[in-house]
Amino acid sequence: MTTTSTASSASTPGTTLVIGATGTTGSRTAARLTAAGHRVKAASRHATPVPGAEAVRFDWYDPATHAAALAGADRVYLIPPLGDPDPAEVMLPFLRRARTAGVHRAVLLSSSAIPEGGPAVGTVHRALPGLFDQWAVLRPSWFMQNFTGTHAHAVSIREDGIIATATGTGRVGFVDAEDIAAVAVHALTDEDAPNTDLVLTGPEALSYDDIATITTEVTGRPVVHRPLSYEQMRDRLAALMPLEFASVLAGLDRAIAEGAEDRVTDTVQRLTGRPARTFRALLERQRP
Missing domain, CATH: 3.40.50.720 (NAD(P)-binding Rossmann-like Domain)
Structure with a gap:
């Protein structure tokens, strides 16, 4: 590349x-x-x-x-x-x-x-x-903002103190949407177009247990990760969307459990000249 x-x-x-x-x-x-x-x-x-x-x-x-x-x-x-x-x-x-x-x-x-x-x-x-x-x-990779905006995970954190997934102990290189935007601007405006695909992650791979722990530490509100089976996750999502799409999303969780997203890239650093932001930094930036 x-x-x-x-x-x-x-x-x-x-x-x-x-x-x-x-x-x-x-x-x-x-x-x-x-x-x-x-x-x-x-x-x-x-x-x-x-x-x-x-x-x-x-x-x-x-x-x-x-x-x-x-x-x-x-x-x-x-x-x-x-x-x-x-x-x-x-x-x-x-x-x-x-x-x-x-x-x-x-x-x-x-x-x-x-x-x-x-x-x-x-x-x-x-x-x-x-x-x-x-x-x-x-x-x-998956957006850090899924835990702070209007995503189902963010709502569940605020209302119940729970993150429910079928990811097990699988890890994800969660990325800040601000870093995605910074790379997008470079890709749109630099003299030489990348002419390739760019995998973007944050600086560390975290499990959903890690996400729950960091959220608890920064916000002071207890948050736990509740592990579900693929079938339980699929049925939970099917109450909110068509079964076919729910199956796809539950399948992505299963892929995470199997290690599909356990990686970190240096793309943000290479294209913007600064390190990708951490999840902890995102929460601290948004804390009142």
Whole structure:
């Protein structure tokens, strides 16, 4: 793999279209771009205002919104449609349209759990190099913000003091969404595009028991990890979503238990010039 580096000089992009500009990584990426003086079109389903950016309406499933969003953009940050088991069906026609409209660099948010050519967004990952000369695929590990925002884990921590998973003692290189956004900005604006996929993790691999312990120590509120079987996790999730999707998510927990996410990369350090943030630092930053 070849990657960009902190020594790369920044190019002079025209306008970056940030899809999902009100989401976890999209909002942070848009904010970092505008703070650095870049022009940004912040795309969301309701054209929600974003400071310093031009808000535009965008819906993956409404092609009538695509032309206006793409107008004037020369690069794009891609957040796949949430919960779609086959996002390529709507994403690939849009990306072909984007190329025709003048977009020459695309940065796709994928997942460390999904390789090139894998299921769901893995199909888009495989197609990206054939569509754009300049591209990158960000493959972050699980977000630290899952324990502090509106994710089911965060809600369970606040309401019950429990994190329920089927991960056993498996470890994950949880990553701060701020670090994902920092890498996204480099991938979008550096003179040389990465033209590869980038696995992003935090600086340490932690089990969910570790997460519970750190949360207890920093917040002063007792939190425990409650281990479940794959079947128990699947059925718990099936009460909230279709069984097929619940099975996929429970399967990801099982993969963690088997060691699939027990790794740490130096990608954040190499591309931003600073170490990836720790989970403890995230909690301390958010503590009142």
